[in-house]
Amino acid sequence: MTERKPGALDGLKVVSMAEQYPGPFCTMHLSDMGADVIQVERPNGDPSRFLPSFYEGLNRNKRSVALDLLDPDQKAQLRGLIAKADVFLEGFRPGKLAKLGFSYEDLKSLHPTLIYVSISGFGQTGPYRMRPAHDLSFQGLGGALDERISGAVSGAPPAVLLGDSVSGLYAVNGILSALFARERTGKGTYVDIAMSDAVLALQTPFIAADAEEDAALPQRDPGYGLYETSDGRWLTTSIAHEDDFWDRLCQDIGLDDGVGLSRPERVARRDELTGRIAERIQRKPFAHWEELFGAAGQMWGPALTRAELAEDPQIQARELFDRITRGDGTVQRILRQPVKFSAYENAPLRRAPAIGENQGEGFD
Incomplete structure (x- = not known):
């Protein structure tokens, strides 16, 4: 042990x-x-x-x-x-x-x-x-x-x-x-x-932003969104402002006329572009996009349900679940807590107490 x-x-x-x-x-x-x-x-x-x-x-x-x-x-x-x-x-x-x-x-x-x-x-x-x-x-x-x-x-x-x-x-x-x-x-x-x-x-960061940044920060890029796949699962793309990742996304999903659009142009057409991205992602199952986006090094991730969390390989590798x-x-x-020490333990060891279970014990 x-x-x-x-x-x-x-x-x-x-x-x-x-x-x-x-x-x-x-x-x-x-x-x-x-x-x-x-x-x-x-x-x-x-x-x-x-x-x-x-x-x-x-x-x-x-x-x-x-x-x-x-x-x-x-x-x-x-x-x-x-x-x-x-x-x-x-x-x-x-x-x-x-x-x-x-x-x-x-x-x-x-x-x-x-x-x-x-x-x-x-x-x-x-x-x-x-x-x-x-x-x-x-x-x-x-x-x-x-x-x-x-x-x-x-x-x-x-x-x-x-x-x-x-x-x-x-x-x-x-x-x-x-x-x-x-x-x-x-x-x-x-x-x-x-x-x-x-x-x-x-x-x-929003309070500290100057007027120009304040106008830009909250404007969501259409490459930053939550999208449903053909088999009813959901995924995220998290392109906040990066033109190269946007171009790559357009190529991956077949949105060829979106390649080369600057962030201001994308934001101005956000509703339209978001709808077109959603339509294309919904054509294929989650596994298709998982393989494609993973191979392409895209900014993306699964939108996991609570039931799916413990099965995700990244979460398993981080050893976040315990019993x-x-x-x-x-x-x-x-x-477990998401804080890892090399020299110290940081883990749950015993169950929560019953009401008054430790009455009279005090501190040593």
Whole structure:
């Protein structure tokens, strides 16, 4: 049996009260890399437990305690956990934990090296900070639903929960940066993560573009599209602006009069050219285009369904899928993180805990 490599974050102690998606997504990354994460759940559990597979996919490698913070003894238990933690993460609306005596200022005086992280919808400041919302509203405020940028169709919400996932990743970034700074200064800090801010941050190149670039960036090249083949499968071509790849595509699909068109000419005729590309690609099955585009070195790829992901040779080569045995003995397929270390482990090791399974364990 191969000996497990150490985790890059072995020894890091994290207490989290952030529920549902963003917080658990953040702490999943930390726990996969070796951090000891204790999820502090409400007595009836994280609300996302009503979707067992969803919950288990985000909460592997962690421990669970269930505490009622209206009970003085259980509040004391939480204080005891935080006293031994490097990081405390919460995901409530601004001010909720302060009413219970667990604000950053409350804990800072007792634990000056603590990294305290809040993930909320709109952040700790601003006129929207107390507004309730879910992912789609954060995408809207962050500019991700602008049709000129996203290509989204009005009225059709995107399936990817962008605000939830990217805010979790920014929280990881904030935690690791704060830990690095603590090594130099010996001081903890407060980290404020807003889901709407995180979505907006992804618009950086569009916000920074000057007027001429702003006019060009969102204009989709007809060589950048999603197309259906004759056997009902879908593929992408991802030519953003490259004239040589455009010419090659036209030659591959028999669109001879498209060869030599510049990007501005293509964009001006986008609807027409997109329709003609779609018509030609739909004449042949997926396997035909896979062989042709692969041999030609074209910018393309399969548009995989969720069921097809684990069978793709590139995904298999990257070893992204893994399996964990649940508490009931069934096997769950999960995804590994897309971060690979040569010297450290970064992998799921154990199933998600039952509510309060690790009550009373604390940190070593």
